[in-house]
Amino acid sequence: MATTRGRLALSYLAATLAAGALCAGANPQESLRVTTAASRLLAQRPQLGLDADNDFHLGRAHTDSLGQTHGHFQQMYKGVRVWGGDVITHTDREGNPLPSTNALKRNIHLNVLPSLGTDEILAIVHQDLNPKGDYATAPTTELVVYPETVTVARPGRRSLDGEVNAEDVTRQVLRYTLAYHVHTALENGVEETAHTDYLVNAHTGAILKKWNTLHTSAAVGTGNSQYSGTVQINTNSTASGYELRDMTRGTGGTFGNNVVTDLAHATSGNGTIYTNSTNTWGDGANYNGGSTTSANGQTAAVDAAYGIQATWDMYKNVLGRNGIDNTGKASYLRVHYSTSYDNAFWDDTCFCMTFGDGSQFKSLESVDVAGHEMSHGVCATSVPGGLTYSGESGGLNESNSDIFGTMVEFYDLGGGEAANATTIPATGGNWTIGEQLETASFPTPLRYMYKPSKDGTSPDAWSSTIGSLDVHYSSGPGNREFYFLSQGASGTSTSDYYSSYTPAGFAGVGNDHAARIHYRALTTYYTSNETYADARTAHINAAKDLYGAGSPEEQAVWNSFAAINVGSAWSSTPPPPSSTFTETEPNNSVSAANVVARTYTAIQGNLSTTGDTDFFALTMNPGETLAVAMTGPSGVDWDLKLVDAAGTQLAISQGNTANENLSYTNSGSTTKTVYVNPYIYSGTSATPYNLALTYSGGSTPPPADTQAPTVSATESGTSGTVTFNATATDNVGVTKVEFYVDNVLKGTDTASPYTMTLDSTTLANGSHTLVAKAYDAAGNVGTSTSVSFSVSNTTPPPSSDLVTNGGFESGATGWSGTTGDIGTFSGEAAHTGTKNCWLLGNGSTATETIAQSVSIPSTATSATFSFWLHIDTAETTTTTAYDTLKVQVRNAAGTVLGTLATYSNLNKGTGYTQKSFDLSAYKGQTVQLYFLGSEDSSLQTSFVLDDVSVKVQ
Secondary structure, eight states: OHHHHHHHHHHHHHHHHHHTOTTTTSOHHHHHHHHHHHHHHHHTTTTTTOOTTEEEEEEEEEEOTTSOEEEEEEEEETTEEEEEEEEEEEEOTTSOEEEEEEEOOOOOOOOOOOSSOHHHHHHHHHHHHOOSSOOSEEEEEEEEEEEEEEEEEOSOOBOTTSOBOGGGEEEEEEEEEEEEEEEEEEEOSTTOEEEEEEEEETTTOOEEEEEEOOBOOOEEEEEEOSSSOEEEEEEEEETTEEESEETTSOBBTTTBSEEEEEOTTOSSSOOEEOEESSSEEOOSSOOOSSOTTSHHHHHHHHHHHHHHHHHHHHHHHHHOOOSSSSSOBOOEEEEEETTTOOOEEEETTTTEEEEEOOSSSSOSOOHHHHHHHHHHHHHHHHTTTOSOSSHHHHHHHHHHHHHHHHHHHHHHHTTHHHHTOSSOOSSSOOSEESGGGOBTTBOSOSEESSOGGGGSSOOSSOOTTGGGSOHHHHTHHHHHHHHHHHHOBBSOTTSTTBOTTSTTOBOOOHHHHHHHHHHHIIIIIOOTTOOHHHHHHHHHHHHHHHHOTTOHHHHHHHHHHHTTTSSOOOOSSOOOOOOOOOOSSOTTOOOTTSOOOEEEEEEOOOOOSTTOBOOEEEEEOTTEEEEEEEEOOTTSEEEEEEEETTOOEEEEEOSOSSEEEEEEEOOSSSOEEEEEEEEEEEOOOSSOOEEEEEEEEOOOOOOOOOOOOEEEEEEEOSSSEEEEEEEEEOTTOEEEEEEEETTEEEEEEOSSSEEEEEEGGGSOSEEEEEEEEEEETTSOEEEOOOEEEEEOOSSOOOOEEOOTTTTOTTTTTTOEESGGGEEOBTTBOOSSSSOEEEEEOOSSSEEEEEEEEEEOOTTOSOEEEEEEEEEEESOOOSSOOOSEEEEEEEOTTOOEEEEEEEEEGGGOOSSOEEEEEEOGGGTTOEEEEEEEEEEOSSSOEEEEEEEEEEEEO
16 A cells, blocks of 8 residues: 555656646746756656655745746655655756755655554644643644654864864654654633644654744824834725725735734634724824723734734845745734733734733734744745744744844834835844833843843854754844844954854844845755754855855855854855765665675865865664775875764774775674765865775665554553553564553563553542553554553552752752752741752842743642742832742743742742642643743842642642
């Protein structure tokens, strides 16, 4: 069946090519170029390291202002999309092929028939999500081939703090897994607004990855805007007055034009289009909580209407883009979402954006926030499928919105919008995000483009751990790179505009050129799983395309990325770009005779400076031998080295002046990645060198096996200890058996007889279901029929504490945030022990946090969150809360699930008092206990915490 699906997919592409239907709606020349590129891709599969089971699906094609045509193709394997497998073809104005942008995945050997159906997968996701309300739209599923990867740092450059450079890191595929990509959307107000995506193993139901995908941050009327003053907004005249419908921008979509609708504090539906008897709208003041259709309630709609108008015009007038999706499709903007919701978000599903009224912030419709959110739509329709909203690509997605939100602000406040300008002004805006939303309880911008770390969390430069951060923080280096590209970097080490990676500083190219370079990189060269190193290459290519090789713009791109620890800075003789080459056969192809010979020659660029290096990653099978022969020019001392992923030398050849030879055998029992490292020991040369590589030997892969193992399970005992037993057989051997109780993995055994014991007091009294899953050596999964059993415990389970180091006696262990606030302080004694957490008390504007994640068992009968709190203050007021501490429950992505309490200077006391809250509503979830302190510009307030606990029974 899987093979048939592959043949059908190839036949489909061949049919569309023959019919000339690949580029529906495109001009004939563009269609011809893209169909030719598609044919070329199919013909070049062996050179690309792909077999006949791989195919390509066209996601998007466009011809740019330079006359170049670009086709964005997604890789398909046996008819199933390969996650992150992209290739972009480029053709010049004469129709000649240019080098492709290649993110293809190789060596895939996978059965694409899933063991679990979509209903079973959605049930697993629903149980993990545990929503409080209904889904905004039905969850969607897509079967994908998911590459499980590991990040490997090659031997190379290191910064002063020992951090590797982004260009010296590669992501290597450990295995390919058949998975379902699931998208969910919950829009139930302040308590539950979240879009969450999952990758779930299609055979076992294991959650491989999950992440937050909520993209947060013909008549002419007069609008009294809160953030842009008195503005002209396009409206529509009706029989009874006017409506907030822009008849000049956008067609199609939900309402036929760009409109602003009133949700009136609802959390679902499209809302009602704003109407007014006159063509003057709003009162220019922040929403006061009254009627959403009064003049005060209209102000949010005015800012939203003006925000999309300014964003639309900046993209069209400056960058030549026809609206958000470049086809002119209309959008709509919903205001007054829920009550006191402190965010705004873009939703690709409805092609719309939504604004909350705020409680900690002012109403969320400032022009840079509006530009930010609508730029999420631009990103989603520029890169097929969008930039995946997690890891480095998620940070680049968020950074892209920050960048264009900032450019919209410069365009608007610098006079570009009023003048219909075709360039982005150099003045008028600023380099922070959301500064207009500030209130006394949150008196700082959301983000600082020029120095992201000023928010207390975002990094200023790339590091090897950046992919693990929330995307609103991993965007920091991208924001700073763009600031440097536009404005340059300072050479003064005490400046906020200084980078230790480029200590001499450098010049920028201004807003307009920087924006054009970034836009071309996004729309022409970005792939769905873009990394910072990939983005550097994309921006270099974009700068060359627009302004020429070696131009000040290209030099600024090199320097701006170097300033965030991505690549090298520009020099008079820049180093050659990293070289890669593709093997002509997959590494794990082994002939029937148990010998595979793979020989090819790769001619590399010059290595002209003593000590220059290139690294080429190769995967070797168990028992396989690699022979490397290098031929270089005479008169140069060329050396050749083979190293492993840790940089340990495996083999070396040196001492010759023209030729070097070495060989190495992988004597291990698993595949191994090695790096071929040719380099110049002494001398210089302008002549390329050649590498010839030959493989031999290697172990035979396990026999093909598509039959799942047979497994059965039993249970004994109803109280105290419960014992589970399973039997499992298979022709290639069983590797492990997993025991699930009520769909939750409780234990694993890897040797027969397969058993597991469980303390039944961890289970609630009543009926339960046991299922065993057996895995064979070929990766197939067999599942037993379910076994029902009951538990009856006479005594309740003992109480246990879920908080790690709740008394802070082990310092910052278990805690994140402003961990410098943890310690022993002479001015604030601990409640017990010697240490506590002292938040704020600065007497100046500050925001400080402390947080810890806990997993509350679904079987708990109670969950009590408590802590001891001491508040002292220099404030004398008895009526105004100047300084606050919010106690919140957040999810792993940082979304606030609930605010349990807010304390302030008005709650001061002479000693500690204990606070307690019931967390039973969060059973079965992993949540953050989040303390958020905010202090104004004068008169300190100290919030001192100790003995934090979550007791469950």
